[in-house]
Each structure stands twice: as C-alpha cells, then as structure tokens.
Amino acid sequence: xxxxxxxxxxxxxxxxxxxxxxxxxxxxxxxxxxxxxxxxxxxxxxxxxxxxxxxxxxxxxxxxxxxxxxxxxxxxxxxxxxxxxxxxxxxxxxxxxxxxxxxxxxxxxxxxxxxxxxxxxxxxxxxxxxxxxxxxxxxxxxxxxxxxxxxxxxxxxxxxxxxxxxxxxxxxxxxxxxxxxxxxxxxxxxxxxxxxxxxxxxxxxxxxxxxxxxxxxxxxxxxxxxxxxxxxxxxxxxxxxxxxxxxxxxxxxxxxxxxxxxxxxxxxxxxxxxxxxxxxxxxxxxxxxxxxxxxxxxxxxxxxxxxxxxxxxxxxxxxxxxxxxxxxxx
Amino acid sequence: xxxxxxxxxxxxxxxxxxxxxxxxxxxxxxxxxxxxxxxxxxxxxxxxxxxxxxxxxxxxxxxxxxxxxxxxxxxxxxxxxxxxxxxxxxxxxxxxxxxxxxxxxxxxxxxxxxxxxxxxxxxxxxxxxxxxxxxxxxxxxxxxxxxxxxxxxxxxxxxxxxxxxxxxxxxxxxxxxxxxxxxxxxxxxxxxxxxxxxxxxxxxxxxxxxxxxxxxxxxxxxxxxxxxxxxxxxxxxxxxxxxxxxxxxxxxxxxxxxxxxxxxxxxxxxxxxxxxxxxxxxxxxxxxxxxxxxxxxxxxxxxxxxxxxxxxxxxxxxxxxxxxxxxxxxxxxxxxxxxxxxxxxx
Numbered sequence: 001x002x003x004x005x006x007x008x009x010x011x012x013x014x015x016x017x018x019x020x021x022x023x024x025x026x027x028x029x030x031x032x033x034x035x036x037x038x039x040x041x042x043x044x045x046x047x048x049x050x051x052x053x054x055x056x057x058x059x060x061x062x063x064x065x066x067x068x069x070x071x072x073x074x075x076x077x078x079x080x081x082x083x084x085x086x087x088x089x090x091x092x093x094x095x096x097x098x099x100x101x102x103x104x105x106x107x108x109x110x111x112x113x114x115x116x117x118x119x120x121x122x123x124x125x126x127x128x129x130x131x132x133x134x135x136x137x138x139x140x141x142x143x144x145x146x147x148x149x150x151x152x153x154x155x156x157x158x159x160x161x162x163x164x165x166x167x168x169x170x171x172x173x174x175x176x177x178x179x180x181x182x183x184x185x186x187x188x189x190x191x192x193x194x195x196x197x198x199x200x201x202x203x204x205x206x207x208x209x210x211x212x213x214x215x216x217x218x219x220x221x222x223x224x225x226x227x228x229x230x231x232x233x234x235x236x237x238x239x240x241x242x243x244x245x246x247x248x249x250x251x252x253x254x255x256x257x258x259x260x261x262x263x264x265x266x267x268x269x270x271x272x273x274x275x276x277x278x279x280x281x282x283x284x285x286x287x288x289x290x291x292x293x294x295x296x297x298x299x300x301x302x303x304x305x306x307x308x309x310x311x312x313x314x315x316x317x318x319x320x321x322x323x324x325x326x327x328x329x330x
Numbered sequence: 331x332x333x334x335x336x337x338x339x340x341x342x343x344x345x346x347x348x349x350x351x352x353x354x355x356x357x358x359x360x361x362x363x364x365x366x367x368x369x370x371x372x373x374x375x376x377x378x379x380x381x382x383x384x385x386x387x388x389x390x391x392x393x394x395x396x397x398x399x400x401x402x403x404x405x406x407x408x409x410x411x412x413x414x415x416x417x418x419x420x421x422x423x424x425x426x427x428x429x430x431x432x433x434x435x436x437x438x439x440x441x442x443x444x445x446x447x448x449x450x451x452x453x454x455x456x457x458x459x460x461x462x463x464x465x466x467x468x469x470x471x472x473x474x475x476x477x478x479x480x481x482x483x484x485x486x487x488x489x490x491x492x493x494x495x496x497x498x499x500x501x502x503x504x505x506x507x508x509x510x511x512x513x514x515x516x517x518x519x520x521x522x523x524x525x526x527x528x529x530x531x532x533x534x535x536x537x538x539x540x541x542x543x544x545x546x547x548x549x550x551x552x553x554x555x556x557x558x559x560x561x562x563x564x565x566x567x568x569x570x571x572x573x574x575x576x577x578x579x580x581x582x583x584x585x586x587x588x589x590x591x592x593x594x595x596x597x598x599x600x601x602x603x604x605x606x607x608x609x610x611x612x613x614x615x616x617x618x619x620x621x622x623x624x625x626x627x628x629x630x631x632x633x634x635x636x637x638x639x640x641x642x643x644x645x646x647x648x649x650x651x652x653x654x655x656x657x658x659x660x661x662x663x664x665x666x667x668x669x670x671x672x673x674x675x676x
Binding site for chain 2: 117246250254300
C-alpha cells in the first residue's frame with residue numbers, strides 16, 4: 001500500500017512535469033534548452049535535498065544548507081583557481097561542505113544545540129563570510145568571474161540538429177539519490193540511521209553510538225550540499241556572486257518536507273522546483289513574453305511554486321519521532 | 331529584588347560568553363587574511379561608541395533591529411521560528427514609501443498614517459505563513475523564507491515600475507517632508523521613541539494580558555496548554571500578526587525615519603538583512619522585547635563601527651555579519667551555560 005502510494009506520487013510528479021513541458025514547448029520554447037536549464041537548476045537542489053534526507057533520517061535538521069551553499073560556492077572557486085581545475089574545485093568544495101557539516105554536527109550532536117537556531121546561525125555566518133571571503137581573496141566586492149578554462153564542462157550529446165548537454169554532476173546527483181535510497185532501505189547501516197532518528201535509545205542500547213551516526217550524517221549532508229554549492233559557479237554560472245545561493249538551500253528543505261525524507265521523492269521534488277526555475281530563466285529571455293510578464297514576477301516563480309507545492313503535498317507525512325531533538329542518555 | 335537580579339545574571343553571562351566567542355572567532359578569520367584584529371576591533375568599537383555622534387549613529391542603526399528582534403522573539407515565545415521579518419519589513423517599507431511619498435496629508439497626521447499602513451502591511455504579509463501553519467502545518471521556516479523572496483521581487487517591481495524617483499532610477503520617491511519623523515541627532519530620528527514604546531507594549535501584551543499568557547503557554551508547554559483549553563491556533567495567529575506589525579514598523583523606520591535618503595533603494599540595499607539580524611538580536615536579548623532593545627544597541631554599534639573597521643584597517647564590513655552568525659550558533663548551545671558556570675566555580 002505504501003509502495004503503491006509512493007509510486008503514485010512519482011507518477012503524478014512526472015506526468016505533471018511532462019504536461020507542463022509539453023504546454024511550454026507548444027508555446028514555442030525550445031524543449032531541450034528548457035530541460036537542460038531545469039537539470040542544471042535541479043542539481044544543487046537534489047544534492048542538498050538528498051543530504052538533508054540523510055541528515056534528518058538520523059534525527060538532525062540542518063536548516064543551514066543555504067549557508068553551506070554560499071560558502072562552498074565561493075571557496076569552490078578559490079580551490080579551482082588554486083589547483084587549476086574545476087574538478088578539484090568541486091571535490092574540495094564538497095570537502096569544505098563536509099567540514100561545515102562536521103562543525104554543525106559537533107555543535108548539535110555534542111553541544112546539544114537547538115538545531116534550527118544553530119542552522120540559522122550557520123546561514124547568518126555565511127551571509128557575512130561569503131562577501132568577506134570574496135573581498136579578502138579577490139579584493140573586489142560582491143562578485144568574482146573566473147577563467148573560462150576552470151569550468152567543469154558538461155557532456156555534449158547530439159542527434160541531428162538537436163544538441164543536448166548534461167553535466168556529469170547531474171548524473172552523479174541522480175546516482176547519489178538512488179544510492180542514498182538503497183542505503184536507507186536495504187542496508188543495516190540504513191536501519192541504524194533510521195532508528196537513530198526514530199528511537200535513539202534503542203540504537204544506544206544495541207551498543208551503537210547515536211552520536212556517531214548523527215555526526216556522520218551531518219558530514220554526509222554537508223558534503224553533498226558542498227558539492228551542490230561548488231557546482232553552481234563551476235558548472236553552471238561561470239562566476240560567483242554574494243547572492244549565489246538565492247534561497248536554494250531553503251527550496252531544498254522544502255523538497256525534503258515534500259518528499260517526507262525519501263531521497264528518491266526528494267529528487268523528483270528537486271526536479272520540479274529546478275524545472276520551475278528553468279522555466280523562469282527561459283521565459284525571461286523569450287520575445288513575446290518578456291514584454292507582457294514583468295521580469296520580477298518570473299523571478300518569483302520558483303519560490304511561489306515551492307510554496308504552492310508544499311501546501312498541496314503536506315499532510316500524511318511521517319517524520320522521525322526524535323527529529324530535531326538532541327540525544328541525551330538517560 | 332536581589333533574587334531577581336541574580337536570576338538576570340545567568341542570561342547575561344550566557345549572552346556575554348556567546349558574544350566573546352563570536353569576537354574571538356572573528357579575530358581568527360581576520361588573522362587568516364592577514365588583518366590585525368586588535369586594531370580592527372579598536373576601530374570598530376571606538377567608532378561605534380567612542381563619541382556622541384558615533385553613539386547616535388549606532389542608535390540609528392539599532393532602531394530597526396529592536397523591532398525585527400520582536401518579530402523573532404514573539405515567534406519563539408509561541409514556539410515558532412518566524413524568520414519572515416525580512417519580507418514583512420520590505421512590504422511595510424513600500425507601504426510607508428507610497429503613503430509617505432505619494433499622498434498629501436497634514437504634518438502631524440502624515441507620519442502616523444504612513445507608519446500605521448506600513449505596520450498593517452507587515453502583518454498582512456505575515457498572514458499567509460500563519461494560515462499555512464495553522465491550516466496545513468507548513469513549517470514556518472520554509473514558508474516565511476519563500477515569502478521573503480517573493481516580497482523582495484514584488485517590492486523591487488513596484489519601485490522600478492511605479493514608484494521610482496523621476497530622474498533617479500536607483501531609488502523610490504522619498505517621503506515628503508510632512509511625513510518625516512523629526513531628527514534627534516546624526517541620522518537618529520524620533521521614530522526610535524515609537525519603536526521603544528512598541529517594544530514595551532509587546533512586553534506588556536506578553537506578560538500582563540490573557541492573550542499573551544496563552545501565547546506563552548502554547549509555546550512553553552503545548553500539552554498543558556491543550557488541557558487548559560488554550561487555543562494554539564489563536565496563539566500562532568497572534569504571534570505572527572504581532573511579528574508582522576513589528577517588522578512593518580522596522581520597514582517604516584528606514585523610510586520615514588532615516589536621513590539622508592528618506593526612501594528605499596531599488597535594490598532594497600538599506601533594508602536587506604535587517605530582518606535576519608533581528609534573529610541574533612532577539613537571541614542575545616533572551617527573546618524579551620526589552621532585552622532586545624539592549625542587544626540591538628550592541629548590534630547597531632557593530633553595524634556602524636564596521637564601516638570604521640573597513641576604512642581604517644581594511645577588513646570588509648561584512649565580517650560583522652559573520653561574527654553575528656557565530657554568536658547565534660554559540661547561543662544555540664545550552665552547554666554554554668554549563669561552561670560558563672564551571673568557569674565561575676573554578
């Protein structure tokens with residue numbers, strides 16, 4: 001029954017997306033371009049959302065994904081420049097994210113912090129640290145463009161006149177979502193992770209450290225968000241600005257809520273949200289539309305869509321019982 | 331009386347410890363990039379509090395934070411994380427801009443009407459998040475952030491299309507002289523009195539009325555509240571609406587009460603982050619409107635002194651924001667109390 005319902009959700013998501021795509025392609029926009037942008041926008045959302053799923057399954061909420069995005073986007077570019085390659089930027093950006101996840105984990109798991117406040121603290125820290133790093137490293141306020149060669153290039157497909165490019169990171173994000181699902185549902189470690197969120201005392205009694213599991217998941221969540229953060233400048237925008245994260249960390253949180261902590265559903269949600277962003281970008285530059293619909297309303301779209309989908313989809317979701325509560329041995 | 335003072339000692343020590351941690355981590359971040367933190371902090375604090383002019387300016391920076399802190403604090407009192415002050419403030423500010431700049435009213439009435447409109451619009455923008463929370467259980471962290479972004483683009487749109495100052499595309503029409511609050515000194519205006527009065531009113535509402543008692547009960551102990559027959563829906567609604575009024579007032583203060591521009595920039599540059607800063611202010615002020623006033627003055631000093639730090643030592647003023655983030659993270663940890671207490675004993 002649960003499986004049927006889940007499959008139904010996947011189906012609804014995919015059908016709805018395809019229907020919107022079809023209507024948009026009828027209106028005369030290039031479908032491959034739209035999907036390309038949609039997948040680019042999906043990638044950071046999906047990575048952070050899957051990371052957050054792991055995080056929350058183990059019992060810690062990290063609302064600081066936005067902050068991790070911002071800091072790793074800036075530092076990812078720095079690492080790429082220092083080591084002369086976009087790939088190093090992505091890997092070390094992810095490592096930076098893991099480090100931030102570790103710090104958050106230590107504060108929440110061992111410091112027994114209020115997780116939402118600590119996460120917001122992380123966001124505020126990043127709000128200052130991002131521009132501070134931009135200014136201190138490149139001595140230019142708010143923006144940095146890097147050399148074109150440092151971009152992590154996508155794979156190009158071609159059939160006839162149609163070109164289609166797909167970033168390897170996007171493929172990695174999809175694979176990671178599937179692996180995370182299998183990890184949670186099909187392995188002993190997955191059972192322990194879920195138990196750490198559902199009934200931490202039972203895990204503790206079984207001789208497994210709740211704190212360690214939660215800490216590892218915080219690190220994993222940070223690493224995935226870090227990859228997503230570094231992805232934005234290095235494989236998508238080609239530069240970094242101080243507003244680069246633009247609320248995406250919170251959209252990823254919305255995707256997780258929508259998905260009820262299921263990594264595969266989170267992937268679907270990330271695609272829907274990413275796609276609405278792709279539509280926004282495509283519509284913005286299309287003649288005939290840009291004269292009628294103000295640019296600002298198009299920019300609102302990803303946020304409005306996120307809000308609407310949350311309203312429609314919430315309810316009936318079961319979240320781990322110990323979610324958000326630090327574990328204290330009694 | 332002595333007991334009461336002693337009870338205040340611990341929160342003060344906790345807030346103090348968090349502030350020290352923030353400043354120390356900030357110092358390490360400065361050392362990483364080769365700046366001298368001692369010179370930087372000296373420039374910051376002497377700039378912020380070292381002269382009468384500096385102090386007035388710091389108070390001017392503190393003014394909006396006093397009320398954005400109320401937004402967060404009144405949320406926490408009802409067990410909500412209302413981080414929507416940012417968007418509610420934008421919407422309030424555009425309301426103040428329109429009424430203050432485009433409508434003709436007599437001098438005494440004009441600022442009052444403009445402020446009231448701004449506050450109502452702030453409350454109006456808080457309403458969707460409250461309804462979604464009560465009706466569908468949508469978590470307010472996500473809904474308020476989405477509303478913040480929608481407000482940002484909506485208000486930018488209004489400024490760029492309808493309310494831009496002719497010939498100066500970068501900003502909205504300034505408030506008419508009749509709508510402006512009188513200047514006290516530097517860029518501090520009389521709106522600080524309105525704001526302090528509002529903070530006191532919220533404190534009275536929370537601790538001296540039935541509505542406030544219900545709100546705090548729902549926040550402290552939802553189970554007990556249920557047995558006592560308290561309505562959690564009403565508590566949530568009141569919390570969001572009071573928070574929205576506060577944020578709208580913050581928006582008004584930057585338009586009707588902040589020379590020299592007396593208006594909004596199209597980028598909202600003179601508003602951005604004031605709502606988020608309110609979170610830290612509220613936490614340092616122990617989620618009490620009066621504590622928030624004191625914490626806001628400290629934050630205002632950081633904001634104003636940050637410019638001196640940038641000019642004299644070269645440390646980007648955004649460092650101040652990073653320090654505030656560390657302070658918030660430190661305040662999230664209850665263990666800090668234990669650490670402070672152990673220190674005192676040894």
